[in-house]
Amino acid sequence: MTVDTTIPATMRAVVMNKPGDVTVETIEVPRVVKPTDVVLKLAAACVCGSDLWPYRGLQPVDHQFMGHEYVGTVVEKGEEVSTLELGDFVIGSFMLSDNTCEICEAGYQSRCANAGRYTGSQAEYMRVELADGSLVKVPGGEPSDPDKLADYLAASDVLGTGWYAAVAAHAGPGKTIAVVGDGAVGLCAVLAAKALGAERVIAFSRHESRAALAREFGADVIIAKRGDEGAAKVKELTNGYGAHGVCEAVGTQESMDQALASVRPGGYVGFVGVSHDQTIDGGDLFFREVHLEGGPAPVRRFLPDLIRRIQADEIEPGKVFTQRIPLDDAAQAYQAMDERREIKVLLEV
Amino acid sequence: MTVDTTIPATMRAVVMNKPGDVTVETIEVPRVVKPTDVVLKLAAACVCGSDLWPYRGLQPVDHQFMGHEYVGTVVEKGEEVSTLELGDFVIGSFMLSDNTCEICEAGYQSRCANAGRYTGSQAEYMRVELADGSLVKVPGGEPSDPDKLADYLAASDVLGTGWYAAVAAHAGPGKTIAVVGDGAVGLCAVLAAKALGAERVIAFSRHESRAALAREFGADVIIAKRGDEGAAKVKELTNGYGAHGVCEAVGTQESMDQALASVRPGGYVGFVGVSHDQTIDGGDLFFREVHLEGGPAPVRRFLPDLIRRIQADEIEPGKVFTQRIPLDDAAQAYQAMDERREIKVLLEV
Numbered sequence: 001m002t003v004d005t006t007i008p009a010t011m012r013a014v015v016m017n018k019p020g021d022v023t024v025e026t027i028e029v030p031r032v033v034k035p036t037d038v039v040l041k042l043a044a045a046c047v048c049g050s051d052l053w054p055y056r057g058l059q060p061v062d063h064q065f066m067g068h069e070y071v072g073t074v075v076e077k078g079e080e081v082s083t084l085e086l087g088d089f090v091i092g093s094f095m096l097s098d099n100t101c102e103i104c105e106a107g108y109q110s111r112c113a114n115a116g117r118y119t120g121s122q123a124e125y126m127r128v129e130l131a132d133g134s135l136v137k138v139p140g141g142e143p144s145d146p147d148k149l150a151d152y153l154a155a156s157d158v159l160g161t162g163w164y165a166a167v168a169a170h171a172g173p174g175k176t177i178a179v180v181g182d183g184a185v186g187l188c189a190v191l192a193a194k195a196l197g198a199e200r201v202i203a204f205s206r207h208e209s210r211a212a213l214a215r216e217f218g219a220d221v222i223i224a225k226r227g228d229e230g231a232a233k234v235k236e237l238t239n240g241y242g243a244h245g246v247c248e249a250v251g252t253q254e255s256m257d258q259a260l261a262s263v264r265p266g267g268y269v270g271f272v273g274v275s276h277d278q279t280i281d282g283g284d285l286f287f288r289e290v291h292l293e294g295g296p297a298p299v300r301r302f303l304p305d306l307i308r309r310i311q312a313d314e315i316e317p318g319k320v321f322t323q324r325i326p327l328d329d330a331a332q333a334y335q336a337m338d339e340r341r342e343i344k345v346l347l348e349v
Numbered sequence: 350m351t352v353d354t355t356i357p358a359t360m361r362a363v364v365m366n367k368p369g370d371v372t373v374e375t376i377e378v379p380r381v382v383k384p385t386d387v388v389l390k391l392a393a394a395c396v397c398g399s400d401l402w403p404y405r406g407l408q409p410v411d412h413q414f415m416g417h418e419y420v421g422t423v424v425e426k427g428e429e430v431s432t433l434e435l436g437d438f439v440i441g442s443f444m445l446s447d448n449t450c451e452i453c454e455a456g457y458q459s460r461c462a463n464a465g466r467y468t469g470s471q472a473e474y475m476r477v478e479l480a481d482g483s484l485v486k487v488p489g490g491e492p493s494d495p496d497k498l499a500d501y502l503a504a505s506d507v508l509g510t511g512w513y514a515a516v517a518a519h520a521g522p523g524k525t526i527a528v529v530g531d532g533a534v535g536l537c538a539v540l541a542a543k544a545l546g547a548e549r550v551i552a553f554s555r556h557e558s559r560a561a562l563a564r565e566f567g568a569d570v571i572i573a574k575r576g577d578e579g580a581a582k583v584k585e586l587t588n589g590y591g592a593h594g595v596c597e598a599v600g601t602q603e604s605m606d607q608a609l610a611s612v613r614p615g616g617y618v619g620f621v622g623v624s625h626d627q628t629i630d631g632g633d634l635f636f637r638e639v640h641l642e643g644g645p646a647p648v649r650r651f652l653p654d655l656i657r658r659i660q661a662d663e664i665e666p667g668k669v670f671t672q673r674i675p676l677d678d679a680a681q682a683y684q685a686m687d688e689r690r691e692i693k694v695l696l697e698v
Contacts, residue, residue: 102590103614111614111638113590241451241462256631265452265460265644271635278631282605282624289460289644295614295635 007031007039007075013123014045014066014330014347019057022066022331030119030127035080038131040072040090043142044153045122045347046321047333048094049183050274055334058276065120068094069157071149072126073142074135083132089142090135091156091307092118092128093299099133109133109300122330124349136303139311148310150318150346154188155306158344159317160299161272162188162249163306168270168293169245171196178202178234178262179219181249181273182210184320184344187217189247189272194218195315202243204230204258210343213319227254231261242267248294249273256280265289272297321346356380356388356424362472363394363415363679363696368406371415371680379468379476384429387480389421389439392491393502394471394696395670396682397443398532399623404683407625414469417443418506420498421475422491423484432481438491439484440505440656441467441477442648448482458482458649471679473698485652488660497659499667499695503537504655507693508666509648510621511537511598512655517619517642518594520545527551527583528568529608530598530622531559533669533693536566538596538621543567544664551592553579553607559692562668576603580610591616597643600624614638621646670695 011029016022032039045067053059074088084090096116097109104112116129128134143149162185171177171193179189182205193201194217202221203214211222223233234243242264248255251273259269260280271294285292309315323342325333333345360378365371381388395418402408423437433439445465446458453461465478477483492498511534520526520542528538531554542550543566551570552563560571572582583592591613597604600622608618609629620643634641658664672691674682682694 102588106615108615108638239451251631251635253631266455266457266647275631275635280629280631280634282600282602282627282629285629285641286600286620286624286644289457290642292634292641293639295638298615 007125011124012327013120014327015064016054016061016066018061019055022055022334024328024330029125032076032078033127034129035078036131037078037127037129038074038081038084038135039076039125039127040070041075041125042070042072042121042123042349044071044149044349045069045327046153047122047330047337047345047347048157049185049337051334052338053274053276055338065123067120067122068118069153070121070126071152071156077131081131084135084137089138091138091152091303092135093160093303094157095296095299096128096130096134097300098130099300104133107301108298110296110298122327122347124327134300136307138307147316147318150321151310151316153346154317154320155303155310157299158184158320159188159306160302161185161297162247163192163302164297164299165189165247165249165270165272166192166196168268169193169247170268171198171245173197174199175244176200176202176238177245177247178204178243179247179249180204180255180259180262182207182214183249185272186247186249187213187320187343188317189249190214190219191217191315191317193247195309202234202237213343216319227258228261230258234262238264244268245270247272251275251278253278260284260288260290263290267291268293270294320344324348356474360473361676362469363676364413365403365410365415367410368404371404371683373677373679378474381425381427382476383478384427385480386427386476386478387423387430387433387484388425389419389475389477390424391419391421391470391473391475391698393420393498394418394676394698395502396471396679396686396694396696397506398534398686400683401687402623402625404687414472416469416471418502419470419475420501420505426480430480433484433486438487440487440501440652441484442509442652443506444645444648445477445479445483446649447479448649453482456650457647459645459647471676471696473676483649485656487656496665496667499670500659500665501656502695503666503669504652504659506648507533507669508537508655509651510534510646511596512541512651513646513648514538514596514598514619514621515541515545517617518542518596519617520547520594522546523548524593525549525551525587526594526596527553527592527611528596528598529553529604529611531556531563532598534621535596535598536562536669536692537666538598539563539568540566540664540666542596544658551583551586562692565668576607577610579607583611587613593617594619596621598622600627602627605629609633609637609639612639616640617642619643669693673697
C-alpha cells in the first residue's frame with residue numbers, strides 16, 4: 001500500500017445530529033481499509049435535495065456523516081487499485097460499482113451486484129471503495145477555474161441524475177421533452193434533454209430565478225401551472241398528443257401524476273426523484289401505455305461523456321450552484337436549500 | 350358504396366346477458382355506416398380471457414355483444430376504403446386505428462388518437478371502422494387448412510399480445526426471458542420470446558397440459574413455484590441477477606409482484622394482462638430500477654410480420670386452441686374457459 005504522508009490525522013466534517021440540526025465536527029481522517037479503496041482529498045462538496053428529507057424530519061436520520069457528491073484528488077490507494085495514481089483528480093458517483101458485473105455492463109452501475117461504500121463527502125477527506133470501478137479521472141487534473149470545478153462537482157450527482165432522466169425519457173432529435181421539477185436535478189434534465197438534441201424542452205416552474213436558469217439551460221417553454229392544468233398545457237403545445245418524453249425529478253405523488261398526465265401513449269417517463277409515498281395505479285398505467293424507467297441514476301455510465309462535454313465547454317452545469325459557503329458554515333447551506341432560497345449550495349473545502 | 354347482395358338480413362351472435370349467462374341470439378347483420386367501414390363475414394371467432402372478467406362478475410357487463418378477435422372476408426366496404434377489396438381475407442386487432450396519427454406512426458396503434466369501433470366478433474358478421482388502418486390482408490386468401498385458420502385467428506389477439514409482451518421485455522439473443530401466466534397470452538409470449546431469439550425462456554406453470562404447450566412453444570425451463578419462491582428460482586438460474594426480461598400476462602397484483610421480483614436491475618417488464626386492482630409502490634419500483642412497459646397490445650404493428658411467420662410455418666400459435674365448438678354452443682366455450690378446462694376455445698362460425 002502506498003501511503004501519502006501529507007494526510008493529517010483529523011479533519012472537519014458535516015454531521016447531522018437530528019432533523020434541522022447540522023454541525024461541523026473534527027473527526028479522524030478515513031484511511032484505506034480494503035485493497036480496492038482510495039482516499040480522496042476533496043476539492044468541493046455540496047448539499048443534495050435528498051439530504052433535505054431527513055433534515056426536514058420526513059425520513060429517519062439514518063447516517064450521521066453527510067454528503068455523496070464529490071470531486072477530489074487521490075491521496076492514498078489500496079494495493080489492488082490499478083487504474084488510478086496518487087495525484088489523479090477524479091469524479092465519482094453516489095453509488096459505487098465494480099463496473100464488471102452483468103448489471104454494470106448493461107449500464108446500471110447504480111445497482112451493481114457488489115456495490116461498495118464511502119464515507120461522507122461533506123468533509124475534507126473521504127474513503128471510496130471499488131475505486132477502479134467507480135471513479136473517473138479528469139484529464140488535465142484539478143481545474144484552477146472555480147466554475148469548472150463546480151461543473152465537475154455537478155457531474156457527480158445532479159447532472160448525472162438529470163442526464164439519466166433525459167436518457168430514460170428518450171430525449172433526442174424531433175422530440176418534445178417536458179421536465180417536472182425545477183430543482184438542480186430538474187434543471188440539469190433540461191440541460192441534458194437539450195444537449196441530447198431534443199427539439200423542444202418544456203420546463204415546469206413557478207420560480208422566476210429557476211425558470212431563468214431553465215431558459216439558460218435550453219428550455220424553450222416554461223409552464224407555470226402544475227398538475228392536470230400543467231399537463232393540459234403540454235397537450236395544447238403538442239397537438240393534443242402529449243410530450244414524447246417526460247423527466248420526473250421530484251419524487252412525490254403529485255410530480256409522478258403530473259409526469260404521467262403529460263406524456264403521450266407510447267412515450268417515455270424517466271423518473272429520478274427519490275420516491276416518497278408514491279403509488280402508481282396498475283390500471284391507469286396499463287391504459288396510458290407508456291414506458292417507465294427510473295431509480296438511482298447510473299451516473300458512472302455517463303461520466304466519461306459528461307467530462308468530455310464539460311472540457312469542451314458544451315455544458316455549464318455548475319450554474320446550479322447559486323451560492324458558495326465554506327465547509328465550516330454548512331448549517332447555513334442546509335438552511336438556504338431548505339428554504340429554497342438557493343438552487344444548490346457549493347461547500348468550499 | 351359497393352354492396353355484396355349475398356349478405357343475409359339476420360345472423361347468429363353471442364350475447365352476454367349477465368355474469369355467467371351467455372346465449373346465442375338472432376340479430377340483424379351489421380352493415381357499412383361510415384365510408385371507412387367494412388363488413389366482414391367471419392371465418393372463426395373465440396372467447397378471450399378478458400371476457401371472463403365480466404362473465405365471473407368481477408367487472409360490469411358493459412357490452413352485450415361479445416368478441417374482439419377475428420379473421421374474415423370483406424363482404425361490404427365503404428366508398429373511402431382504398432386498400433381492401435371485396436373478397437379479401439383479413440386479420441384485424443381488438444383496437445381499431447387510423448394508422449396515420451403520430452401515436453400509430455410510433456407503433457402504438459392500440460392508443461390511436463382517432464380509434465374506431467367494431468361490433469362483436471362472436472357472430473357471423475361484424476362491422477369494422479377504419480378498415481384501411483386496422484385490417485391486414487392475408488396473401489393467398491382464406492386457408493383451407495383449419496390449423497392455419499386457427500393460427501391467423503390467434504394472431505388477432507393472443508399472439509399479438511404475447512408478442513408485444515416479449516418485445517416490451519426486450520427478448521432477443523443472449524437474453525433470459527421469464528413469462529408469468531400460462532394462459533393463451535402467456536404461452537404466446539413464450540413462443541414470441543423464442544421466435545425473437547431469446548437464449549433461454551422460463552415459463553411459470555403448475556398445469557401439466559399448459560406446461561407441455563409452453564415446452565412445445567420453446568420454453569427451456571418450467572418453474573412450478575409462484576410468488577417470491579418462483580422469483581427466487583429465476584434468480585438461482587441467472588447467477589443471482591434475475592431475468593433480463595419478464596412478460597406479465599395475467600394482470601393481478603400477485604402476477605405483477607412476481608414479475609418485478611423476477612427481473613434484474615436494468616431489466617425489462619412487459620405487462621399485457623389487463624390490470625385488475627394492481628398498485629405499484631413508487632419506492633419499490635425506484636429501487637428495483639427496471640423498465641416497465643405495457644398496456645393493450647398494438648397488435649397492428651406486428652400483424653404483417655406475424656402473417657409472414659405463419660405462412661412460412663415458423664410459428665404455430667393456433668395450438669392454443671385446445672377445443673373447437675360451433676358458435677351456437679358458445680355458452681359451453683365460456684364454461685370450459687372459466688373452469689380452465691381448455692386453454693382457449695375456437696368458435697366455428
